[in-house]
Amino acid sequence: MPATESLAELLARVALRDRRAFEGLYRATSAHLFSVSLRILRNEGRADEVLQESYVSIWHHAAGYHAAAGTPMTWMINIVRNKSIDLLRARRTEVASTTEIGDEALNVAADSAGEPQQLLDDSLIKAKIAECMRTLSSQQRQALALAYYRGMVHTDIASALNAPLGTAKGWVRRGLDQLKSCLEAAGVSGV
């Protein structure tokens, strides 16, 4: 990922309506943000639409970035995740009467943005908490991965993993609890 320091400076300049800094920010971050949207929407056209809306929002709200929201990349990822999740769910409501919802939302076949489970495992290794997170069952880890990378809600996760709704909720909750504990144990700063 691009250096946090340079992104913070670019974002500060974008807050002052510096178009060149805005393009620099786009060039430095758009490939990461596009992958976020692609993972959730799994459709290039819709991911592209969300990416454009997200940068329009970043341009307008750059002054609202504050360090408590995490790194500039974390702040931007959350703009993209929110918009992607909103579009995913709006679209599912729209097609619910004519389409089998599960077909699109639950298709976890490989795509250009990576498999949720593999991405989770690789990220945990990079965060140096992989060992700690291994105390979770594979289903608990998978539930966390599907929620975060695919934007799935509990009912989707329950269907995808063929489990009762209450069980799926418990897996997600346990996954988050363990993530918090592992980060605290690892002393990850700012968490």
Place this chain on the structure above:
Amino acid sequence: MNYLLPVRLDRLAREYALGTLAGPARRRFERVVRSSAAASMAVDVWRRRLSVLDLAAAPVQPPESTWQGIERRLFSGPNQSASTATPIGGALQALRVGMEPRFDALPASYVGVLLDPVGKAALVASSRRQGRQLTVKLLQPLNVPAGHVAQMWALPKDGAAPFPVGVIPAQGTSRLALPDTSEKLFFNVSRLAVSFEKAPSNAGDAPAGAYALIGNCVKVW
């Protein structure tokens, strides 16, 4: 329902940050987050935790048309630069494209943008090239320790010792009287900074401690 009970707030914040909070509950909680600092902070904490899950994400290059679409959405409308850009932004854009109408540009000026230690823009300083006033706008309140003043310094680009510019307020916008024109004072200055001092500094003084804010000072013409 009281969303701000600690246990409930943490549960909602983490479900919201993860994305599993859905439908009307998600919309309701978004409204709470917008109006409550505690809720906003709780969401931030979970977003920071979850951000480690992005560490291994492989980038996927979007098509070039994406950037063109963004530019079109933001900048192609009539009078767009005049209606949405700040004066400084307008001037910087004018410098780059060189085609903006003259009335849309700032007069020749020195402009400084100072960042706080976490890289957030905290102060904008500007002065006309031949002016004797420096306008200082705090973008966020400055936490000046009791018994201290916020002293602005100019840092010459040749590495010479910083010289004091004036004492600035902790918030809002103010104008400092300059001892000479900006052109004479800032011609060789590449950065501005703010430190906390026990008393206003005089020529020849040096900053007592670390800079609370620092940033580039540029010529706009």
